[in-house]
Amino acid sequence: MYKGDSHVHSKFSADSREELENIFERAVELGLDEITITDHMDFADDEKDDLFVFDVEEYCRTLYAYRQKYKNKLNIKVGVEVGIQPHLYGRYEPILKAGCWDFIIGSSHSVDHIDVGHNEIYLKYKTKDEVHRRYFETILENLDIYDDISVYGHLDFIRRYGGGVHKDHKIIDLELHKDLIDKILKKLIEKNIGIELNTSGIRYGVNDFHPCREIVLRYKELGGKIITIGSDAHKAEDIAKDFDKAKKLLKDLGFKQFCTFTNRKVEFKEL
Numbered sequence: 001m002y003k004g005d006s007h008v009h010s011k012f013s014a015d016s017r018e019e020l021e022n023i024f025e026r027a028v029e030l031g032l033d034e035i036t037i038t039d040h041m042d043f044a045d046d047e048k049d050d051l052f053v054f055d056v057e058e059y060c061r062t063l064y065a066y067r068q069k070y071k072n073k074l075n076i077k078v079g080v081e082v083g084i085q086p087h088l089y090g091r092y093e094p095i096l097k098a099g100c101w102d103f104i105i106g107s108s109h110s111v112d113h114i115d116v117g118h119n120e121i122y123l124k125y126k127t128k129d130e131v132h133r134r135y136f137e138t139i140l141e142n143l144d145i146y147d148d149i150s151v152y153g154h155l156d157f158i159r160r161y162g163g164g165v166h167k168d169h170k171i172i173d174l175e176l177h178k179d180l181i182d183k184i185l186k187k188l189i190e191k192n193i194g195i196e197l198n199t200s201g202i203r204y205g206v207n208d209f210h211p212c213r214e215i216v217l218r219y220k221e222l223g224g225k226i227i228t229i230g231s232d233a234h235k236a237e238d239i240a241k242d243f244d245k246a247k248k249l250l251k252d253l254g255f256k257q258f259c260t261f262t263n264r265k266v267e268f269k270e271l
């Protein structure tokens with residue numbers, strides 16, 4: 001059975017200190033066939049406020065060298081996780097068009113210029129339902145603009161945070177937002193952009209996958225087939241965490257395959 005983790009951060013991300021060597025050694029130890037490094041690139045409105053940036057050329061060159069070094073043991077893929085917002089497309093365009101990516105995760109880490117980890121966003125909206133709605137609206141807005149991403153990252157990430165303001169933030173009112181979630185999933189399918197099943201929510205207190213089972217099921221019902229599995233590990237010990245549960249969920253929902261990417265092209269692997 002093919003094993004791969006499609007969402008892993010290294011010290012090229014400002015919020016990780018993990019050495020690439022440790023990541024690859026851990027992947028080999030776990031018996032993975034492949035691993036995709038997807039470090040953060042999160043731009044702000046102004047370059048001086050950028051949250052996460054790295055030198056793409058140095059990154060790709062470093063990963064290519066490791067790919068060569070591990071070629072008989074592990075398939076190393078070069079990815080990136082871009083924290084997208086509609087008004088920032090112009091800044092991301094050259095990154096998205098760069099040649100070295102196997103895989104691009106587009107993620108919403110900010111809504112209306114505000115990082116979802118900050119209280120400000122929760123103070124701006126009266127209820128968690130309003131925040132959640134705005135979050136999903138921005139995903140839809142992003143999908144009108146960003147065609148170049150392989151999958152949308154952790155679709156319901158907003159439920160991880162409440163800024164201490166909204167206590168019930170972990171529960172998304174799926175009935176209330178059904179119209180919007182359906183529009184997102186239909187647009188993803190129409191644009192041939194996949195989703196990921198991200199296991200980090202299990203470790204970060206949400207006790208669930210991102211997105212939750214119901215959204216993954218709805219994606220399947222609407223005809224979605226492209227789904228990658230990622231740990232979102234920021235340290236080597238979290239690589240492929242809870243992948244047994246993730247694969248079981250996908251099988252329970254009727255999926256027969258999961259996906260990986262090479263040179264931005266999707267590949268289907270048996271679950």
Ligand SMILES: [Zn+2]
Pocket residue numbers: 081107109153154
């Ligand atoms: Zn993310």
Ligand SMILES: [Zn+2]
Pocket residue numbers: 007009081232
């Ligand atoms: Zn991530």
